[in-house]
Amino acid sequence: xxxxxxxxxxxxxxxxxxxxxxxxxxxxxxxxx
Amino acid sequence: xxxxxxxxxxxxxxxxxxxxxxxxxxxxxxxxxxxxxxxxxxxxxxxxxxxxxxxxxxxxxxxxxxxxxxxxxxxxxxxxxxxxxxxxxxxxxxxxxxxxxxxxxxxxxxxxxxxxxxxxxxxxxxxxxxxxxxxxxxxxxxxxxxxxxxxxxxx
Numbered sequence: 497x498x499x500x501x502x503x504x505x506x507x508x509x510x511x512x513x514x515x516x517x518x519x520x521x522x523x524x525x526x527x528x529x
Numbered sequence: 530x531x532x533x534x535x536x537x538x539x540x541x542x543x544x545x546x547x548x549x550x551x552x553x554x555x556x557x558x559x560x561x562x563x564x565x566x567x568x569x570x571x572x573x574x575x576x577x578x579x580x581x582x583x584x585x586x587x588x589x590x591x592x593x594x595x596x597x598x599x600x601x602x603x604x605x606x607x608x609x610x611x612x613x614x615x616x617x618x619x620x621x622x623x624x625x626x627x628x629x630x631x632x633x634x635x636x637x638x639x640x641x642x643x644x645x646x647x648x649x650x651x652x653x654x655x656x657x658x659x660x661x662x663x664x665x666x667x668x669x670x671x672x673x674x675x676x677x678x679x680x681x682x683x684x
Contacts (some may be wrong), residue, residue, distance in 0.1 A: 501545060503681045504568045511577060514576070519549050520576055520601070522544055525555040525561050
């Protein structure tokens with residue numbers, strides 16, 4: 497595939513994708529500092 | 530994670546194809562607050578309704594992360610009654626990531642999923658026997674230990 501992980505950054509967008517694609521969400525809460 | 534695990538090709542391809550990757554700062558309100566983040570990195574498997582099914586904190590190398598995600602996905606399937614899908618995830622951990630720290634729980638959950646899908650308690654006993662034989666001191670072996678009494682109950 498190449499490239500990088502295609503992160504979503506909006507929770508609602510991830511939920512919509514999860515519903516449409518029948519997948520679960522991998523949520524990474526990271527240290528922004 | 531950014532320096533070692535996420536750039537790994539196998540991790541990247543696995544995450545991009547098997548799950549929806551979502552990344553938010555731990556102090557972002559309200560989302561991160563809803564999950565009560567106390568330490569980072571915190572990675573979770575969340576379903577389509579936002580319900581959390583699995584969480585790990587701290588750094589994980591590539592093999593550990595993939596196995597951990599598979600475990601979370603498997604547990605989410607199991608919690609929703611999708612036992613065949615759950616068993617596929619646990620099988621993949623056991624066969625492809627036997628040295629990961631997720632394998633013991635995968636064996637335990639294999640017994641649970643098989644029991645829940647059949648009401649036959651024998652898979653619980655089989656899971657305990659496998660754990661006892663291969664990981665006698667593991668916490669999941671201890672958690673499964675009541676299943677050693679199943680043959681006595683079934684007599």
